[in-house]
Amino acid sequence: MVDISTPIEFKQVEGKSLFLDPRKEYQLTEEKLQVRYDPLTGRTGHFVRLGAVKPQRLPIESYSNPEVKGFCPFCSDLRYRATPKFPEYIFPDGRLSKGEALLIPNLYPYDVYSAITIMATEHVVPLERLNEKILLDSFSIGVAFLKRIKSIDPSLPYHLMDWNYMPPSGGGLVHPHQQCFATQFPGNQVTDEMRCSKAFYKKHGVNYWKELVRIEQQRDKRYIGSTNSSHWLASFVSLGVLGEIIGIFPDVYSIDDFNEAHISELASGIRRIFSYYVDKNIFSFNTSLFFGPQDQEFFSAHFRIIPRTFLNTRDHASDLCFYQALHQEPVCVVMPEVMCKEVRAYFTGKN
Numbered sequence: 001m002v003d004i005s006t007p008i009e010f011k012q013v014e015g016k017s018l019f020l021d022p023r024k025e026y027q028l029t030e031e032k033l034q035v036r037y038d039p040l041t042g043r044t045g046h047f048v049r050l051g052a053v054k055p056q057r058l059p060i061e062s063y064s065n066p067e068v069k070g071f072c073p074f075c076s077d078l079r080y081r082a083t084p085k086f087p088e089y090i091f092p093d094g095r096l097s098k099g100e101a102l103l104i105p106n107l108y109p110y111d112v113y114s115a116i117t118i119m120a121t122e123h124v125v126p127l128e129r130l131n132e133k134i135l136l137d138s139f140s141i142g143v144a145f146l147k148r149i150k151s152i153d154p155s156l157p158y159h160l161m162d163w164n165y166m167p168p169s170g171g172g173l174v175h176p177h178q179q180c181f182a183t184q185f186p187g188n189q190v191t192d193e194m195r196c197s198k199a200f201y202k203k204h205g206v207n208y209w210k211e212l213v214r215i216e217q218q219r220d221k222r223y224i225g226s227t228n229s230s231h232w233l234a235s236f237v238s239l240g241v242l243g244e245i246i247g248i249f250p251d252v253y254s255i256d257d258f259n260e261a262h263i264s265e266l267a268s269g270i271r272r273i274f275s276y277y278v279d280k281n282i283f284s285f286n287t288s289l290f291f292g293p294q295d296q297e298f299f300s301a302h303f304r305i306i307p308r309t310f311l312n313t314r315d316h317a318s319d320l321c322f323y324q325a326l327h328q329e330p331v332c333v334v335m336p337e338v339m340c341k342e343v344r345a346y347f348t349g350k351n
């Protein structure tokens with residue numbers, strides 16, 4: 001018999017809203033909704049108006065036209081002439097490079113150590129062309145940067161890698177680039193996760209993230225698949241309006257544990273998700289890769305990815321509204337269990 005007992009609680013509350021629907025001659029109509037509690041942090045998320053938001057097609061190829069493009073410091077040799085360099089004590093050559101990827105300091109730093117990885121030489125790289133090589137090289141130099149910072153300033157406990165891709169995500173330049181930080185202040189999400197992961201470990205004697213993978217794999221509702229040691233799930237509470245996928249590296253705790261094999265597993269998982277996104281006409285996303293402090297075994301490294309879209313391309317309404325911005329409440333129109341079934345096919349095939 002399969003053991004499905006677990007200290008992790010997946011709590012949800014159903015609700016419905018009644019109104020007289022003008023589309024149905026004002027018949028009494030009910031719209032279902034659901035509120036879920038994040039099983040780690042207890043923070044809630046709303047699932048509403050399922051299917052109400054559709055990803056909008058972006059005019060990707062037109063972004064290269066000179067009248068649209070404007071000045072891009074990441075293009076051509078400007079990436080060497082118009083971007084900053086690190087002081088010699090960090091990198092003697094000033095920058096890090098691998099393949100097409102080039103890592104530079106952020107001219108507008110978000111934190112004490114703040115880098116940008118220019119991922120490719122091309123200004124516009126559609127999802128189909130964001131291949132495994134580009135991902136591997138970009139993540140490799142990002143990880144190398146964070147490891148280097150950790151060695152020169154071990155007092156900063158958190159290491160993060162983020163990515164805004166295309167305008168709906170908040171990306172200021174369409175030229176693909178990632179952000180890397182070493183910080184004492186990893187943001188409210190990670191701070192909550194850290195505190196609750198520690199409490200969970202203390203109370204139950206197991207790592208939450210390993211237990212989450214175990215129970216999701218057994219229950220088979222939100223478990224998408226694995227790429228060797230990494231496990232990919234549809235999040236029970238989605239931080240994005242069109243769903244969220246989380247990739248967990250159960251045995252990786254701090255940046256120093258993250259090796260080339262893990263980077264390769266990460267790139268493989270992301271490529272599979274990109275294939276799914278292409279088929280779903282998703283053109284934009286945010287990602288985050290979180291690493292905890294060293295000398296702990298309760299917070300495993302994990303990667304989050306959410307699609308982003310304009311609500312429409314007529315006036316470019318954002319998919320972030322008062323709910324997320326002011327109530328700090330995620331709203332999602334895609335059920336994780338439904339999305340999971342769709343994405344699973346991309347993890348079993350050779351996408």
Ligand SMILES: [Zn+2]
Pocket residue numbers: 072073074075122123124175
């Ligand atoms: Zn460019």
